[in-house]
Amino acid sequence: MASSEHRAVFVSGASSGIGAAVAHHWLNRGYQVWGTARCRDRLTKFADQKNFHAVEFDLLDRSAALESYEEAEKSAGGFGVVVNNAGFGLFGVLTEIPARQWDEQLSAMLTNTFMLVQRQVELMVKRDRSATLVNVSSLAVDFPLPFMAGYNVAKAGLSALSESLLMELSKTPIRVIDFRPGDVRTKFNAAMQPSATVAPSAQPQKxxxxxxxxxxxxNLDQGPSPESVAVDLWRAVKSGRRGTVTTGGWFQATLAPFLIRLFPQGLARSVRWRYFGIR
Ligand SMILES: NC(=O)c1ccc[n+]([C@@H]2O[C@H](COP(=O)([O-])OP(=O)(O)OC[C@H]3O[C@@H](n4cnc5c(N)ncnc54)[C@H](OP(=O)(O)O)[C@@H]3O)[C@@H](O)[C@H]2O)c1
Structure with a gap:
């Protein structure tokens, strides 16, 4: 087994927010980065970076996404770090958002991401050298977000996948990081604006x-920058961390996850509700 570092990094969702910051951070330190977006035009910000390789990749199309990943993996000669970051929110009442949209969210962020991770691990094991697999989950695993049922389910599932892999891969040179940001100042909310009108059936929830x-x-406006999140991820990978790594503001990422474990469930829930103004 070779132990030398392989300086090729894969980052899904590199066109904006956390993924773009992570891609820049590793590029600035001399790594080769394969970064994805659903459309290549969204990656022009990396046009002057000779070590950046644009990958077109839509998690809604499972077989095309797997194929794109395999091509990238082959041209990189394997990845030393893989960051599964791409994702999006959906905000609304469970019964108001069409089933097709919930289905798309769960397919992209849970089942198709699960199958992608399967392929990534398979290829990492074949290469038999040290590598880090990072799944970008969310503090929503501990603090489910109101009116974001699909997102909460997808992130809880993704963290469960990371936890499962930590056990399975304990005897391999593959490290797994379940990376959980709190609110970070990105365009995340812009992609999930709530509908301006609420149907009569949803009035009680309005x-x-x-x-x-x-x-x-x-919270998003006041959150830390995606660049600070990229620094935390860099430090976690470089120091050889495995397991859950939280990042974000001190209250959300450090104090709250600790305190919430000390509270009985009912009390923890009422604190969370109050935080979001839920009555
Ligand atoms: N911001 C936060 O407060 C926060 C907190 C916790 C966790 N997170 C997680 O962090 C990750 C990045 O979020 P962000 O805040 O940086 O949001 P963002 O700025 O909206 O970036 C989302 C990225 O995901 C890509 N993407 C969206 N839908 C996709 C799909 N169907 N297939 C492939 N790629 C897709 C987008 O690429 P396109 O160019 O193709 O649109 C974009 O690059 C997400 O997984 C999110 O859940 C964010």
């Missing part, structure tokens, strides 16, 4: 939805 959306917007 007030809670409005309060929750205000909190989500405020």
């Amino acid at each position: 007030e809670n939805m409005e309060a929750a959306w205000r909190t989500l917007e405020q």
